[in-house]
Amino acid sequence: MRTKQFKAESKRLLEMMINSIYTHKEIFLRELISNASDAMDKLYFKSMSENIGLTRSDMAIRIEADKEDRKLIITDNGIGMTKEELENNLGTIAKSGSLAFKTENEKTEDVDIIGQFGVGFYSAFMVAKKVTVISKAYGSDEAFMWQSEGVDGYTIQEANKDAHGTQIILEIKDNAEEENYDEFLQPYKIKSLIRKYSDYIRYPILMDSEHEKLKEGSENEYEKEIVTETLNSMTPIWKKSKTELKDEDYNSFYKDKYYDYDEPLTHIHTKTEGTATYTALMYIPAKAPYDYYSKNFEKGLQLYSSGVMIMDKCGDLLPDYFGFVRGLVDSEDLSLNISREMLQHDRQLKLIAKSLEKSIRNELKKLRNNEREKYEKFWEAFGTQIKYGIYESFGANKENLQDLLLYKSSFTGGYVTLEEYVSRMKEDQKYIYFASGSSVARIESLPQTELLKDKGYEILYFTDHVDEFTVQMMHDFNGKEFKSVSADDLGLETEAEKEEIKKAAEENKELFELMTEKLGGKVKAVKLSQRLKTHPVCITSEGMLSVEMEKVLSAMPDEQSQAAKAQKILEINAEHPIFTKLKSLYETNKDALADYAEILYSQALLIEGMPIENPVEFTNKLCEIMAK
Numbered sequence: 001m002r003t004k005q006f007k008a009e010s011k012r013l014l015e016m017m018i019n020s021i022y023t024h025k026e027i028f029l030r031e032l033i034s035n036a037s038d039a040m041d042k043l044y045f046k047s048m049s050e051n052i053g054l055t056r057s058d059m060a061i062r063i064e065a066d067k068e069d070r071k072l073i074i075t076d077n078g079i080g081m082t083k084e085e086l087e088n089n090l091g092t093i094a095k096s097g098s099l100a101f102k103t104e105n106e107k108t109e110d111v112d113i114i115g116q117f118g119v120g121f122y123s124a125f126m127v128a129k130k131v132t133v134i135s136k137a138y139g140s141d142e143a144f145m146w147q148s149e150g151v152d153g154y155t156i157q158e159a160n161k162d163a164h165g166t167q168i169i170l171e172i173k174d175n176a177e178e179e180n181y182d183e184f185l186q187p188y189k190i191k192s193l194i195r196k197y198s199d200y201i202r203y204p205i206l207m208d209s210e211h212e213k214l215k216e217g218s219e220n221e222y223e224k225e226i227v228t229e230t231l232n233s234m235t236p237i238w239k240k241s242k243t244e245l246k247d248e249d250y251n252s253f254y255k256d257k258y259y260d261y262d263e264p265l266t267h268i269h270t271k272t273e274g275t276a277t278y279t280a281l282m283y284i285p286a287k288a289p290y291d292y293y294s295k296n297f298e299k300g301l302q303l304y305s306s307g308v309m310i311m312d313k314c315g316d317l318l319p320d321y322f323g324f325v326r327g328l329v330d331s332e333d334l335s336l337n338i339s340r341e342m343l344q345h346d347r348q349l350k351l352i353a354k355s356l357e358k359s360i361r362n363e364l365k366k367l368r369n370n371e372r373e374k375y376e377k378f379w380e381a382f383g384t385q386i387k388y389g390i391y392e393s394f395g396a397n398k399e400n401l402q403d404l405l406l407y408k409s410s411f412t413g414g415y416v417t418l419e420e421y422v423s424r425m426k427e428d429q430k431y432i433y434f435a436s437g438s439s440v441a442r443i444e445s446l447p448q449t450e451l452l453k454d455k456g457y458e459i460l461y462f463t464d465h466v467d468e469f470t471v472q473m474m475h476d477f478n479g480k481e482f483k484s485v486s487a488d489d490l491g492l493e494t495e496a497e498k499e500e501i502k503k504a505a506e507e508n509k510e511l512f513e514l515m516t517e518k519l520g521g522k523v524k525a526v527k528l529s530q531r532l533k534t535h536p537v538c539i540t541s542e543g544m545l546s547v548e549m550e551k552v553l554s555a556m557p558d559e560q561s562q563a564a565k566a567q568k569i570l571e572i573n574a575e576h577p578i579f580t581k582l583k584s585l586y587e588t589n590k591d592a593l594a595d596y597a598e599i600l601y602s603q604a605l606l607i608e609g610m611p612i613e614n615p616v617e618f619t620n621k622l623c624e625i626m627a628k
C-alpha cells in the first residue's frame with residue numbers, strides 16, 4: 001500500500017502546528033473529544049432532519065487507556081467518516097468538515113458544533129508517535145482505517161468496524177527527558193483533563209475503571225469489578241436559563257469552582273447577542289483574595305468556546321479596576337484553536353470585554369442602590385482598586401467609576417456617595433470638602449476641620465493613600481470641585497472678611513516674615529488662620545501637592561517621589577493667646593521668637609501625623625521654655 005503525502009503546504013503547517021500553535025500538549029484530549037462531540041451533533045442533526053429516530057441519549061464518548069501497549073483510545077458513535085471524508089478531512093490540514101457542515105446547514109439552537117479550523121485533530125501528534133483512525137460513516141456498511149506517524153504522510157485502507165462512528169487510537173510517545181508522556185495514560189490525569197477542558201461537552205464521556213469489591217457471601221475475599229464512570233458534568237450552569245436557577249445553585253457552583261468558602265456578594269449572568277455573542281457568568285467575591293493587592297495576583301475570566309475551555313485566565317476580558325471579578329465567558333464566536341498571542345488582537349474579544357465592563361458596572365450600581373449594606377462590604381474589599389482605576393487612567397475612567405465611589409463623612413459616620421454629598425450641599429457651598437489622615441478618629445481631631453464643621457459643612461474623610469490623588473485626577477464631580485480642608489483658600493469668606501484678613505496680614509507682615517525667615521525654608525509662609533477656632537496652629541499647603549500627598553510620596557521607593565515636598569504654610573490662630581505672645585516677642589526678644597516658631601512648626605507637624613526633623617532639639621527647646 002502506498003503512503004500518501006500530506007499536501008505540501010500541509011506538511012509545513014503540520015510541523016508548525018505540532019510544535020507551536022499549542023502551548024500545552026495536554027489540550028490534544030480536548031481537541032479529540034470536541035471532534036467526537038461534533039460528530040455526534042452532526043448525527044443528531046441528521047436524525048432530526050431526516051426523522052431517523054436517534055436521540056442524544058443514544059450517543060456517548062468512550063475512553064480507554066492501555067498502559068502496557070501505551071494506547072489511548074477515544075471512541076464515539078457519531079456520524080463517522082467515509083473514505084473520501086477521511087482523505088479530505090484528515091489528509092488536508094486546515095480543512096474543516098465541521099466548518100463546511102456549519103455553512104451548509106441552517107443554524108439550530110440545539111446543535112453546537114465546535115470545530116471550524118481544521119487543525120485540532122493534528123494536536124494528537126504532540127503526544128502520539130502514531131495515530132490510527134477507524135471510522136464508519138452512518139448508514140454505510142464499509143469501514144476504513146487512516147494511519148499516520150506524523151509529517152511523513154498517511155495511509156488509508158479498508159477495515160472492520162461494527163458500529164457507526166469513529167475510533168481514534170493514539171500510540172503515546174515514550175517519555176523524553178523533559179516530557180512525561182506516561183501521564184496521559186493515567187486515569188487520574190485523564191479525568192482531571194476532562195474536568196478541566198471538557199466538563200460541559202453535552203454527551204457523556206465514559207471510562208471504565210477496575211475496583212476491588214468484597215465477594216458476595218464472603219468476608220475477606222475480593223473480586224474485581226468494572227465500573228463505568230461518567231467523567232463530565234455535561235450541562236454548564238451558565239447555559240441554563242436564569243429562571244431555572246436559584247441563588248444556591250449559583251453560589252455552590254462558585255464555591256466549587258473557585259475554591260472560596262465565602263458566598264459571593266452577587267452574580268451576573270448575561271446572554272448577549274449582536275456585535276458580540278456570548279454568555280457570561282461572573283461573580284463579585286465578598287473578600288479580596290490574600291494576594292489581591294500584590295504583584296502575584298492574576299486577573300482574568302475563564303474563556304470557553306461553545307462549552308469547551310480554551311483559556312483559564314483571560315486577563316484581557318477585565319479592566320484592572322474590575323480585576324477582582326471571577327467567572328467565565330462562553331462564546332461561539334471564538335475559535336478553539338487560538339493561542340494567547342492571537343487572542344490579544346482578537347476584535348471579538350475586545351467587544352466582549354467592553355460589554356462585560358458595562359454589565360459589571362451596572363451590577364455594582366444596582367447593588368449600591370438596592371443593597372447598600374452589601375455594596376459597602378464590596379467597597380471595603382475592593383474600593384481602593386476602583387479609586388486606582390480613576391487615578392491610573394489620569395481621570396479617563398472617571399465617568400465610568402465616579403458613581404461607585406464611597407467615602408466616610410463628618411455627617412453620618414457611615415459611607416456617602418458623591419451624589420449624596422452634592423445633593424445636601426449648602427446653598428452657598430462652592431466645593432466638595434475633604435480632610436485626609438490615617439484614620440477617621442485622627443481626621444476628626446484635625447484643627448483644620450474646625451471652622452468648616454462649625455459652619456455646618458459636610459467633610460469627606462480620606463483615609464486611603466490614593467484618595468487625594470484620585471480626586472486630583474477627577475478635578476470635579478458634576479461641576480463641583482474638590483477642596484482640601486488644608487487648602488490655601490477654602491472659599492468661605494465674604495468680601496468684608498477678605499478685607500479684614502488683608503488688613504491683619506498687612507499689620508503683622510514683619511512678624512510673619514521674620515518667622516518665615518527663622519524657619520529657614522521649611523515653610524513658604526506664616527499666616528493668620530481663617531479656619532482655626534480654638535487650636536493655636538496648623539499646617540496647610542499651597543499648590544498641587546498637599547501635605548497628605550507628601551506623606552504618601554515620601555513612603556515610595558524612588559528618590560524622585562521622596563523629594564517631592566508640599567509648599568507648607570504655618571497658620572496661626574489670631575484669637576489664641578500665643579499670638580499675643582508672638583507679637584510681644586517680636587518687639588522684645590527676636591531670638592526667642594525663632595525658638596517659638598520652631599516649636600509651633602513642630603507641633604503642627606505632629607498634629608498632621610508627620611515626623612519632626614529633630615525631636616531632640618524640639619523637646620530641649622520646649623523644656624527650656626517650660627523651665628523659665
Ligand code: ADP
Nearest residue numbers: 035039089096097098115116117118119120121
Ligand atoms: P475542526 O474540528 O476545527 O474542523 P479538526 O482538525 O479537529 O478540525 O478536524 C478536521 C475534520 O475532521 C473535522 O472538521 C471533521 O470533519 C473530521 N473529524 C475529526 N474527528 C472526527 C470524528 N471523531 N468523527 C467524524 N469526523 C471527524
Ligand code: MG
Nearest residue numbers: 035115120121
Ligand atoms: Mg476539531
